[in-house]
Amino acid sequence: MSTIPDIIKQFTDQQDAVPFSPDDHEFPYSGYWWKAVAYILLSGRVKPKSCSASPNMTDVNRVCKEANFDQYFFRRASEFLTAAGVVKSGHEYYEKDKNFGVFLGNDIAAIRSAARNGVLKLIEKENDCRAWRPTLVWNAGLIEFLILFFTVFEGWALRYDKIGSIFIKFSKLPETSLQALASRSGIDEREIPFFNWENWLDKKGQAALLSALFSAGWAYTFLQNKTDWIYLNNTGRVMLGLENTPSKPPEILEFKALPNLCVFAGADLPAEKLITLFRYSRIRRIDRVFEFQLDKKAMNEMPSGTSAGEELKKALQALEPIPQTIKNLLEDKPETGGILHISSCSAVVKSEDPAMLDVIRKHGKLKGYIKPGGPPDYLLIKSGSDLYNFIKRCREFGFETKGG
Amino acid sequence: MSVYQPENPLIVQGDHTILVEVDSPLYEKARDALVRFAELIKSPEHMHTYRITPLSIWNACAAGVQPEEIVAALTAWSKYAVPEHVLVEIKDYASRFGRLKISAGPQGLVLSTDDAPLAEEISRSRHLAPFLLERITPLEFLISPEVRGRVKQALIKLGFPAEDLAGYTDGEPLPFELRSVTRSGAHFLLREYQRQAAAAFHAGGTTRGGSGVIVLPCGAGKTIVGMACMKEVQSSTLILATNVTAVRQWMAELLDKTTLQEDQIGEYSGDQKEIRPVTVSTYQIMTYRRSTDDDFKHMELFNRRNWGLIVYDEVHLLPAPVFQITAGLQARRRLGLTATLVREDGREDDVFALIGPKKADVPWKELETQGWIATARCTEVRIPMPGPLRMPYAVADSRQKFRIASENPDKINTIIRLVEQHRGDRILIIGMYVEQINKVAELLDIPVLTGSTPQKKRDRLFDEFKSGRIPVLAVSKIANFSVDLPDASVGIQISGTFGSRQEEAQRLGRILRPKPGANQAFFYTIVSRDTVEQEFALKRQLFLCEQGYEYHIQFKEEEE
Numbered sequence: 001m002s003t004i005p006d007i008i009k010q011f012t013d014q015q016d017a018v019p020f021s022p023d024d025h026e027f028p029y030s031g032y033w034w035k036a037v038a039y040i041l042l043s044g045r046v047k048p049k050s051c052s053a054s055p056n057m058t059d060v061n062r063v064c065k066e067a068n069f070d071q072y073f074f075r076r077a078s079e080f081l082t083a084a085g086v087v088k089s090g091h092e093y094y095e096k097d098k099n100f101g102v103f104l105g106n107d108i109a110a111i112r113s114a115a116r117n118g119v120l121k122l123i124e125k126e127n128d129c130r131a132w133r134p135t136l137v138w139n140a141g142l143i144e145f146l147i148l149f150f151t152v153f154e155g156w157a158l159r160y161d162k163i164g165s166i167f168i169k170f171s172k173l174p175e176t177s178l179q180a181l182a183s184r185s186g187i188d189e190r191e192i193p194f195f196n197w198e199n200w201l202d203k204k205g206q207a208a209l210l211s212a213l214f215s216a217g218w219a220y221t222f223l224q225n226k227t228d229w230i231y232l233n234n235t236g237r238v239m240l241g242l243e244n245t246p247s248k249p250p251e252i253l254e255f256k257a258l259p260n261l262c263v264f265a266g267a268d269l270p271a272e273k274l275i276t277l278f279r280y281s282r283i284r285r286i287d288r289v290f291e292f293q294l295d296k297k298a299m300n301e302m303p304s305g306t307s308a309g310e311e312l313k314k315a316l317q318a319l320e321p322i323p324q325t326i327k328n329l330l331e332d333k334p335e336t337g338g339i340l341h342i343s344s345c346s347a348v349v350k351s352e353d354p355a356m357l358d359v360i361r362k363h364g365k366l367k368g369y370i371k372p373g374g375p376p377d378y379l380l381i382k383s384g385s386d387l388y389n390f391i392k393r394c395r396e397f398g399f400e401t402k403g404g
Numbered sequence: 405m406s407v408y409q410p411e412n413p414l415i416v417q418g419d420h421t422i423l424v425e426v427d428s429p430l431y432e433k434a435r436d437a438l439v440r441f442a443e444l445i446k447s448p449e450h451m452h453t454y455r456i457t458p459l460s461i462w463n464a465c466a467a468g469v470q471p472e473e474i475v476a477a478l479t480a481w482s483k484y485a486v487p488e489h490v491l492v493e494i495k496d497y498a499s500r501f502g503r504l505k506i507s508a509g510p511q512g513l514v515l516s517t518d519d520a521p522l523a524e525e526i527s528r529s530r531h532l533a534p535f536l537l538e539r540i541t542p543l544e545f546l547i548s549p550e551v552r553g554r555v556k557q558a559l560i561k562l563g564f565p566a567e568d569l570a571g572y573t574d575g576e577p578l579p580f581e582l583r584s585v586t587r588s589g590a591h592f593l594l595r596e597y598q599r600q601a602a603a604a605f606h607a608g609g610t611t612r613g614g615s616g617v618i619v620l621p622c623g624a625g626k627t628i629v630g631m632a633c634m635k636e637v638q639s640s641t642l643i644l645a646t647n648v649t650a651v652r653q654w655m656a657e658l659l660d661k662t663t664l665q666e667d668q669i670g671e672y673s674g675d676q677k678e679i680r681p682v683t684v685s686t687y688q689i690m691t692y693r694r695s696t697d698d699d700f701k702h703m704e705l706f707n708r709r710n711w712g713l714i715v716y717d718e719v720h721l722l723p724a725p726v727f728q729i730t731a732g733l734q735a736r737r738r739l740g741l742t743a744t745l746v747r748e749d750g751r752e753d754d755v756f757a758l759i760g761p762k763k764a765d766v767p768w769k770e771l772e773t774q775g776w777i778a779t780a781r782c783t784e785v786r787i788p789m790p791g792p793l794r795m796p797y798a799v800a801d802s803r804q805k806f807r808i809a810s811e812n813p814d815k816i817n818t819i820i821r822l823v824e825q826h827r828g829d830r831i832l833i834i835g836m837y838v839e840q841i842n843k844v845a846e847l848l849d850i851p852v853l854t855g856s857t858p859q860k861k862r863d864r865l866f867d868e869f870k871s872g873r874i875p876v877l878a879v880s881k882i883a884n885f886s887v888d889l890p891d892a893s894v895g896i897q898i899s900g901t902f903g904s905r906q907e908e909a910q911r912l913g914r915i916l917r918p919k920p921g922a923n924q925a926f927f928y929t930i931v932s933r934d935t936v937e938q939e940f941a942l943k944r945q946l947f948l949c950e951q952g953y954e955y956h957i958q959f960k961e962e963e964e
Contacts, residue, residue, distance in 0.1 A: 250408035262446075
């Protein structure tokens, strides 16, 4: 293999960089956090903003608070997943998009293609209506730019506050050297529009490119000697074809429903099961094994085509026999039953001293207002009685009254 | 790394929680490895949740567990590869233990480290800066002996527990031995785990020993370990216990099993104010004051003699004022004894900083296997709420709900059935509400013992119970701790203090003293089904589940 052209080598040597080798070896996008974001979006608990595909941050904050999950990551990840065609914003809710299956599968070429498209789409999104850009982002050769750029900085992390200027300087290196580098990297240099890079790497473009790298989970930063350094992680390297694809980790398929209404579900269980659980339960933990807490209130918060209980029963079917407590919860019939006797009253009286209730009940001037029966520690005022007269009389007889 | 060992029961999550599959055949082994460095958080059927915290790691380190052992245990029992950052953080927590040392120097006490950035951090900490008198070298600070405890408290909050190697004052010498034949004529020999615990505490008399907590199950002989530690130290000792009954039990044990004479052991309580080479007192008298504006006048006891050792019995109950004074007593040796290091107020870190780290912890089940404590069968009996109480229960606020459920009058039928079932055994009926206890005692025509029972009557009732003249005794929560009732083999818990884990463990402890014959104890908890009491019961059981106890659930319908 030919060496890196001298002029490029000199350029790299001049940059502020620290040696760094990424230690993440996950199969791209196999992490539970990506799945959690996708499933929460599809669960309907986070809606898209009406004017864009971005998630409604009120929903995001609510869900992330419940699950103790990073809402900033959630927002970035959801923007990337939308851009990569994994989910799309429908009329009111997010829906699966064409790459949903790709995202969950093993076909690295398809994942790579979807992710690269996602990155470009995010860059485009942040550069809307820039008339001075002579090409569309799809024809700007930015993926090739990233491949060549990170090829020469392999094993290095760069100063975060300087990376934008390094991008632009790199794009202005002599085309012949860049062509040689492309050829060395196995890219057909004739297909790279080198002249276009500069147009897409102005300040706005640099920020968009960086933002896209972070949203796609390709780049991370770290702090060393009070300076932030940025590096391309292994997901980014695999997506740019600079690294071999690691093998997929063993699938986490734990699935347990406990009598305390807790459900543990591995992140690699079928999507439909998990989406249902995200939709109708409280999210207690987002980790390699998700933890859900079933509760009636959560079940009632989201509308259901059939019923939340039925949908959850279907999702938990594999766990039969499920604990009785869960069965009871998922039953559609109300938790309590029997005949309800309903009658009206004007007011309910509670005393700080329960003994006083008995005094009122027996008081010659007050007892006429009181309805027989009623719950212990309370008095019911007859529905026909004049409440204000009752209050007036109570005051006359030394009771202080408070409205409630 | 994609290691997959499907037969293993642990799943280590990224947030330091660990899920443990209880149904796995390897569960018990994995749990035994885990409890050394992780805390149980939840223990429903099938899946238990543990968590690794800095304090759990520091206690493990102090008890001699190496970080490599922790990593090895997690890796060995984990189903999936342990997240890399969890292993890194465990090593990081462990590396913090002992990075700071407090030692005695020619100018006074010196807080030192070999890590320059850490020294800088300390010097800039607003919690620590007021205690640092002078920076002797870039890595050493002079501190006043009076603030030794406060410094340790501040450091643990900063995340760097200090190893205290400053040593102790010797105290008045008190030579004595443990007897090989007790005064009552029985052979007496320390059990191996008791000997090891005392040795771990004393550490050969070096500065690495002399302060710390020994965790032993109820009935495993904590008092004896305390005496063994006293024998190692050979110095005047102040013992603080939970109540007068416990004080007298300590005194009786000391007289029975050591060569100490009666005139060397004093009781400092509401009744008597003796200060002798070994003085046994209560937390209650120490924290007594006429009004909130007054001083704790009995706290002077800490300085009335040159104590060489202070023993804190049931250290998990140490009241806040005693914590405060203990912060100023760091030059004296301190021994904490407990069955449960769990504090309901979450002040475990203060116990670590002020009394000392855990020096020994013997799993309950291990002692049960060896026959040193009785085998216990724990059963939760769930009974329905009676119809007339359902409405008051439904409309009550949460605190009242708990009381209504706890005082469910239908519990009496189950109590009668259980008492009948265990006829011939010594039975304790334990409750929280005095009215309820009195009612049960009246219905069963059995004696009752509550906080208002005079000490003399308490002693008489305990004696009669021990001798078998009274087979069933109803007790309020005064019998939760330090009451030695060796022959009780059945405990019926009819109400408790909300979700108190330590109370549950202590109550079980009342019946765990080894028994002749089958060495079997039965512990029943009666709860009202589908009420908050049932939820609290689940929380109460956490600690015992961590120790390997299993609760069998019995429904009222099954009884009939």
